[in-house]
Amino acid sequence: MDVVLGILGETVLRIDGRLDVDWGRPKERAVLAALATQPGKAMSIDTLSDWLWDSDDSLRKPSSALQTHVSRIRNPLNKVLAAHVELVSEYRGYRLDVDHAVVDYFVFRELMARARDVGAKGDHVQACRIAEEALALWRGTPMPELDSERARNWRRIVIENEWLPANIALAGWLVDVGELDEALRRLDELDRDHGDTLLVAQQRLRALCAQSRFDDAKQFCQNFRKRMRDNLDDESAAEIQRFYNHLVATHGAVVRHRVRPDQLPDAVPDFTGRRDLLAQLDTALAASAKVIVLGGPGGIGKTTLAVHWARRRRFADGALYLDLNGFGYGPRVTEAEIIYTFLAALGYPVEGEVSARARTEKLRQLTANRRMLVVLDNVAESAQVQRIMPLLGPAVVLVTSRKRLLGLVVSGGARMVTVPPLAHDEGVALLVGRMGRPAADSAAVSQLADLCVGFPLALTIVGDWVSARPGAPLSAFVDRLRGSRLLKLGRHGDAAATSLAAVFELSYLALSEAGRRLFRLLGLHPGLDIGVAAITALAGRDVEDALEELVDAHLLDQRGDLDRYQLHDVLRSYASELVSDPEHAADREAAELRLQSFYFHSADNAFRAVMSYDCRVPPLEIEDGVTAAEFAGSAEAARWFELERNNLSGVLEVARDGRRYAYWRTPQVVAPPMVRFGWLDEAKRAWEIALELAEGSGDAFARGACVNNLASFLLHIGEYDEARPLLESALRYASESGSDLGVSAVLHNLARVEVSRGRFPRALELFERALQAAQRDGSVALQATTMHRMGTTYRACGQPIQAAKWLYQALAAREAAHDAHGTGDTLAELGALLAERGDKVNAVGHGEQAVALLEEIHDLAGARNARIRLAQTHIDLDGDRDAALRHALRAVELARLTWHAEGEATALDLVGRLRHATGDVVAATDAWRAAARIYLDRGDPRGHQIMQRLDELGAA
Incomplete structure (x- = not known):
């Protein structure tokens, strides 16, 4: 849980997701800081005054001043959403x-207690991590807003x-590790x-002796003893001498000379982020891991992380490092070359020993009993290093590779870190540091970082x-780097092999032919999160082995669901470049058709399960080569739509761009569920x-259906004027094609336009004609x-008996058809009708049924309307404000x-009325202001009515 109130520094509150120091005046911050020293306990006015002012302070204010400060504090506290924070009057x-x-x-305090607990159990690495986290909470002098004697003593x-x-x-724990x-x-x-402080001096002696700096330790001890004696603290002087003598006896004053290698490259000065990975490496080390493998795609920062961690850890007997060129244009480094390089680094005259077996044995001898780190960078496969491992004694071996190296896990118990x-935010920080200029345009910097998708190389x-x-x-x-430009950036410099395309090419060429083909085809998929069924359809054949190969090469990820895979955007761009090569044209064309076929037929199956x-x-x-997804029920189908949401929108764009008429x-089977789930922007784009596709097809029925469906959507979002000309065109198309279904649907929507204009007789006439056409169609x-x-x-139009007759007929038809969405919608409408007639029990019962049913099937739009009606029912019939407020807020x-702007404004208006009724004028005002803004933006007169209400409250 994030900190929401901070007093270890200036007094801050977490508002809008960040710790805000400017949330109130200094004296208000001082009041809150004092109360925060004892949460949940009452503090008397006298005690609080002692925190704020000294007893002889001429500025000491009476309790009325405190009341003013407290009143002002409550408003910012209401903006703290991450936790409950309330200032209560006692x-x-x-x-x-x-x-x-x-x-x-x-x-x-809690973190330090945990650190001491794990430290006492011997886990000093974890103790360091927790203590560092605890001390990082200190932002400066605690509560600088308070300067009374009481506050100074507390500090x-x-x-x-x-x-x-x-x-x-x-x-002390840092010395231990x-x-x-x-x-x-x-x-x-x-x-x-x-x-x-004696304890500070003792820890310094421990650190100096651990570095074998005995002369420095001796001098420090002598200086500290003299200072203590000058201060008449003979006890501390004697204790520091005893402590020093013990350390010298433990470490030994003479250390046998031997070479301490340091082959590590320099750490990059702008290393950014990776706290969690550094902690994982620390934890693996604390758990006595012998081999740790850092895996990930090229350009992800494996070597940078390895070197940074190694430099930070400082192994007592040094560090060996070698790039094995597992993924490179030259030959891979051999086992013999590894041994030769490491012997030389350890100070052994390699030229005097020509026998390979003798060199092997010598490396084993030189690494025995050495507390050392060995970094084997850029390893191609487990076999490249497996025979080296037994020669490295107790050294910790850190391996980096673009593959998972499961062989090291199985045979050597390696710990994997991806x-x-x-x-x-880490990407933005790295980018800003490299740009060497102020990040004045934060939006552009953020977009540039997004294009690089977190790859440090990019x-x-x-x-x-x-x-x-x-x-x-x-x-x-930002404009220049969209598309493939980013991949090629840097290829004309003196380090062309480090462009993203060149780095990715090394991984691509290392794949089998099946792996390369699948990777290319993934460049055709519009989304970055892909189900295995879609991948199989894309390839037109079994892909299990090829998928494993791509995951093993870190060209695909698998983060959670075992049936789904993730592709980084820059890797997808690279795959797209590869598949666009003319030599792959036939394979590309067939794969694109299979992909469209898979998503249409799968969405059709899901539509029937969800929409009933x-x-x-x-x-x-x-x-x-395509097998469509099938679903056991509506919940499974709804889950599929959620998982494939971005992919479905992308596939439609691909169909449009490719003129797949x-x-x-x-869209006929994708857009209606989108509307139900509240994805209105995607739904409009789908229609x-x-x-566009229907017009390209030349099919009159298709044109009519698509025009009507787009118009129907516009009616759903209240765009009646925009919908009407489309409906008139749709009616012409439907009549020409002789489709009773089409005619019925269009007449139905034209009637909705008449309802929106208050022309109810004309609307009912059109509904009658629509019903007759629907009956002819069946x-x-x-x-x-x-x-x-x-x-x-x-x-x-004020005819409740006729309304109830038709609604009950609709309810019976929808229940018989197992149409959950329609049933919920009609139940909600019946509940509102019964509320108008004063039938409290049935009105609430129908409304509750509707809400439960609609939320169960994820019909967010329907549930929204049902809750608004139910909140109004509670207000009008039983005065249950708690229930009404619960439904209005939801x-x-x-x-x-x-x-849905109009629905939001309607619900906010209800919230305002309910808050005002309970005396919470501030919350009521906030809700009404928000509702008024929405109504006024839409030109709705209800906005002016609410503003008039706020004027009367004096809150506008």
Whole structure:
């Protein structure tokens, strides 16, 4: 859980996802800081005043001033969403209700307790990590807003009894794990204010002796003893001498000379992020892992991470390093070359020993009993290094490879650590550092980082490219680097082999022919998260072995679901470049058709499971080599739509760009579920693509169906004027093709336009004609939908008996057809109708049934409307404000998820009314302001009505 309230430094609150120091005036921050020292406990006004002012302070204010500060504090506390934080008034005092786990001071104490616990058990690596996390919470002097005697005493006690012991403990654990330079650096910082502390001096002696710096240790001991005696502290002087004598006896004053190799490359100065991976490496080391394998694709930063960690750890007997050129244009490094290089690094005269067996044995002898790190970089396969492992004694071996090297896991018990792309904020930080210019255009920097998808190599190349062109605006670089340009960037320099395309080519060429073909074809898939069924269809054959090969080469990831794979965007761009080569034209064309066929037929199956009715799309032959996905029920089908959401939108764009006119059918089975799940932008785009493809097909029925469906969607989002001319065209197409189904659907939608304009008699006439056409066609679903609309229209024009008649007929038809969505929609409408007639029990019962059913099938739009109606029912009939507020707040969430502005405004208005009724004027005002903004933006007069209400409250 993130810290939401911080007092270890300036007093901060987590608002809008970040710790904000400017959330209030200094005195307000001071009040909150004082209360935060004892969460959950009441603090009297007198005690709180002592925190804020000294007793003789002329600025000491009465309780009325405290009331003002407290009142002002409550508003920013309401903006803290990550945890419950409430300032409660008590009798002559105040209480801050907040979980200790979100206040930095108490998080610090809890972390240090854990660090001491694991340290006592011998896990010093973990103790270091936890203590560093704890001390990182200190941002400066605690609560600088407070300068009373009470506050100064609290600060002094906390620093002396908690902060200083934590730093001393961390320094000791750093010495225990061999992080001697880091330990001395921290001790240097402590020396400035705490240099005469005995425990600080003892840890310095431990670090110096661990580095075999006995002369330095002796001199330090003598200086410290003299200082203590000058300060009349003979006891500390005697203790430091005893401690030093013990250390010298333990370590030995004379250390036999032997070569301490340091073959590691220099660490990069702008190393960024990777805290979690560094912790994983530390944990593996603490668990006595002999071999650790860093795996990941080319350009992901494996070598940089390995060197940074190795430099940070500082192994006592040094480090050996060798690039084995497993993925490179030259020959791979052999076992004999590894032995020769390491013997030379260890100071052995290799030329004097020509026997391979003798050299092998000598390396074994020289590495025995050495606490050393060996980095084997860029390994091609397990066999390249397996016979070297037994020659390296107790050394820790860190291997990097573009493959998973399962052979080392099976035969040598290696610990695998996969290196993923950098997180977005880490990528931005690396990019800004490489650009060498202020990141004035943060949006452009963020876009550049997105294009690099967290690959450090890409971020470095782009940063250097930008740096070399200081006069160009950052936005220009974003436009230039889209597409394949990023892959080729840097290929004309003196290190052309380090361009992304060149780096990826080495991995690609190492694949089998089947692996290379599958990797190329993946460049045709529009999404980065791909199901195995779609991959199989793309290839037109079994892909199990090829998939394993690509995962093994880190060209595909598998992060969770075993039936899904992930492809990095830059790797997809590279695959797309490969597959576009003319020599692969026939294979590419067939694969594109199989992909379209798979998604259409799978979506058709999912549509029927989710929507509970047949879309009646004209059939299309499935392509050879394609097996469509099938579903056991609506939940499984809905899950498929969620997983394939981005892929379905992408496949439609591919069909449009490729003029696959026959696949005007796909949006017919994709867009309606999108609407149900609230993906309105994608749904609109799907209908637009359907219409383009239908017009290209020359099929009158297709044109009519697609025009009507687009218009129907526009009606759904309230764009009636835009829908009407489309419907008139659709009616002409449907009549020309002789489709009763098409005529019924268009008449139905034209009636909806009339309803929106308040022309109810004309609307009912059109609904009657639509129902007759649906009956001629035999479409039960369309008949039920039309009956439902007739019921809502009769309700709107004040004829409840006729409304109930048609709604109950619609309900019976929809239940008989097992149409869950339609049943829920009609139940919600009946609940609203019964509420108007004062039938509380049945109104609430129908409404609750509707909400449960619609949310169960993930019909967010339907659930949104049902909850709005149910909230209004509770307000009008039983006054249950808690239930009404619960439904209204959930309706706001659902409206935002479904991008339905009018629904959001309606729900916010309800929230405002309910908050106002309970006396929470601030929350009511916030809700009404938000509702008014939406209504006013849409030109809806209800916005002015709400603004008038706010004026009357004096809150506008």
